[in-house]
Amino acid sequence: MDVSLRFIGLGFFVAFLSISSLAAAANDDVTRASPNVSASCNNPYKLVKVKTWLDGTEGEEIGGISAAFGTLLPTKEKDGVKLPATYTNPLNCCSNISRKLSGAMALAIRGECDFVTKAKFAQTGGAGGLVIINDDEALTEMGCPGNEDVHIKFPVVMISKSGGDAIQKSMDAGKKVELLLYAPERPIVDYSVIFLWLMSVGTVFIASIWSKLIASKASDDYQLSPKESAGAANDENDEILRINVKSAIVFVISASTFLVLLYLFMSSWFVWVLIVLFCIGGVEGMHNCIVSLVSSKCKACTRKTLKLPVFGETTIFSFVVFLLCLAFAIFWAANRKASYSWIGQDILGIGLMITVLQMAQLPNIKVATVLLCCAFMYDIFWVFLSPFIFHDSVMIAVAKGNKSGGESIPMLLRVPRITDPWDGYDMIGFGDILFPGLLVSFSFRFDQANQKGVLNGYFPWLMVGYGVGLCFTYLGLYLMNGHGQPALLYLVPCTLGTCVALGLIRGELKKLWNYGSQPAETSGSA
Numbered sequence: 001m002d003v004s005l006r007f008i009g010l011g012f013f014v015a016f017l018s019i020s021s022l023a024a025a026a027n028d029d030v031t032r033a034s035p036n037v038s039a040s041c042n043n044p045y046k047l048v049k050v051k052t053w054l055d056g057t058e059g060e061e062i063g064g065i066s067a068a069f070g071t072l073l074p075t076k077e078k079d080g081v082k083l084p085a086t087y088t089n090p091l092n093c094c095s096n097i098s099r100k101l102s103g104a105m106a107l108a109i110r111g112e113c114d115f116v117t118k119a120k121f122a123q124t125g126g127a128g129g130l131v132i133i134n135d136d137e138a139l140t141e142m143g144c145p146g147n148e149d150v151h152i153k154f155p156v157v158m159i160s161k162s163g164g165d166a167i168q169k170s171m172d173a174g175k176k177v178e179l180l181l182y183a184p185e186r187p188i189v190d191y192s193v194i195f196l197w198l199m200s201v202g203t204v205f206i207a208s209i210w211s212k213l214i215a216s217k218a219s220d221d222y223q224l225s226p227k228e229s230a231g232a233a234n235d236e237n238d239e240i241l242r243i244n245v246k247s248a249i250v251f252v253i254s255a256s257t258f259l260v261l262l263y264l265f266m267s268s269w270f271v272w273v274l275i276v277l278f279c280i281g282g283v284e285g286m287h288n289c290i291v292s293l294v295s296s297k298c299k300a301c302t303r304k305t306l307k308l309p310v311f312g313e314t315t316i317f318s319f320v321v322f323l324l325c326l327a328f329a330i331f332w333a334a335n336r337k338a339s340y341s342w343i344g345q346d347i348l349g350i351g352l353m354i355t356v357l358q359m360a361q362l363p364n365i366k367v368a369t370v371l372l373c374c375a376f377m378y379d380i381f382w383v384f385l386s387p388f389i390f391h392d393s394v395m396i397a398v399a400k401g402n403k404s405g406g407e408s409i410p411m412l413l414r415v416p417r418i419t420d421p422w423d424g425y426d427m428i429g430f431g432d433i434l435f436p437g438l439l440v441s442f443s444f445r446f447d448q449a450n451q452k453g454v455l456n457g458y459f460p461w462l463m464v465g466y467g468v469g470l471c472f473t474y475l476g477l478y479l480m481n482g483h484g485q486p487a488l489l490y491l492v493p494c495t496l497g498t499c500v501a502l503g504l505i506r507g508e509l510k511k512l513w514n515y516g517s518q519p520a521e522t523s524g525s526a
Helices: 003-020 115-124 161-172 192-213 226-239 245-265 268-297 316-334 341-359 365-385 394-400 431-449 459-479 488-506 509-514 517-522
Strands: 047-054 057-066 083-087 105-109 129-133 156-159 177-182 305-308 312-315 412-416 425-429
Touching: 047 156, 047 161, 057 161, 083 161, 105 115, 105 161, 105 177, 115 129, 115 156, 129 161, 129 177, 161 177, 192 341, 192 412, 192 425, 192 431, 192 459, 245 365, 245 394, 268 316, 268 341, 305 316, 312 316, 316 341, 341 412, 341 431, 365 394, 365 431, 365 488, 365 509, 425 431, 431 459, 431 488, 459 488, 488 509
Parallel strands: 083 105, 105 129, 129 156
Antiparallel strands: 047 057, 047 177, 057 156, 083 177, 305 312, 412 425
């Protein structure tokens, strides 16, 4: 297959991956100040847990969101007050309450009047709290309609329709329902980032030295003649897609266009297309990693072959591995919403990224500078500046899957948060590993070709730079109160900046800048 065509295909696929090119964007942290409200209506929106008791027996726990007004909820369950649940009359709580609530937890439905009006009527009726049942599954923020003074002396919470239906069903059956509200604190940075950091750095490290890990595949095999050796070298070069300046710019423009289309037209079926593509790439990545690694250590595994109608001639070992990888991907897709699905997603993703970093290579620092600087601006614009145009952070909205009907984009590594009471995830997009990984892989090849050691090489220092950049990413996440961070904002200066600075100090920047330019021109690279 023509190299330029293969690169275009790879470019579009990596464009899918770059959608999730930010860290911790999809944690749904709603702890923030309410905009345009008076001093009496400036509570932060917080995720709330509603504990239920049915005739004294503890029932299911329901999630909700607190209002920007009313008293603040305790952060611990033991500090909450258990109150009996009572319907308001009228049920929408938009007029005077005919039924005395007497310190009970008032239940009302959303609609026909604003939330502050409901709370005032409930307070007049003597309620000890107000729970508003939403008319759909999507919870909305409950602010104040204007700059009026709001003096509500009890907590106000909204719950989803499914949670409200469960409570109403029990009350209609004549059961005594009691509710307790509390809002546990959600940690901005969790211990799970350590594991995520190790996975990200480890993926870049292994992908960079992968050629050395499987080097024995060629050297331990039968001795090639000079003609055969040259042919093998040409075959290997044909498999490599070398990026140039033009393709780097076109790629970032294509990725931006695709991101906008996803934001405007995202739906559950479109996310399913991405899931299928992810599974195909993950199967290919896992298969390539397993077969190449095992083949380099065990020559006998690749000697028995068979002919298949679709695959042609292939080894039995390769075909068995393919079937196992395919079964693994199908199992993950079928159970992608299970609590353990993150393990399969990370395994597929790591295999995919290692393979991509073997297929695509940067020839020199000039191309790396163009690609990473474009990706740097791409990340910053679509996270921080896009709200001025679209009234929403496009990157964060797409990463969260706000319009996808509950489906999430799989192009990221994720790890469950250990101390998060809401079972959230820390995550990092594939783009935050692939873009810097291209440069780190180049530094390893440069060091190997020029016989550089640990101290005078570039690869060890760029690995340190990448690890430090990830630390800065999570520091920014903490300082910005959990707002999704464009990780390339920190990773590009820490990797590309380190490489350029070392090149200047050592007087090798010109060599790094033009390295491999002549071979790239004569080989007709992409």
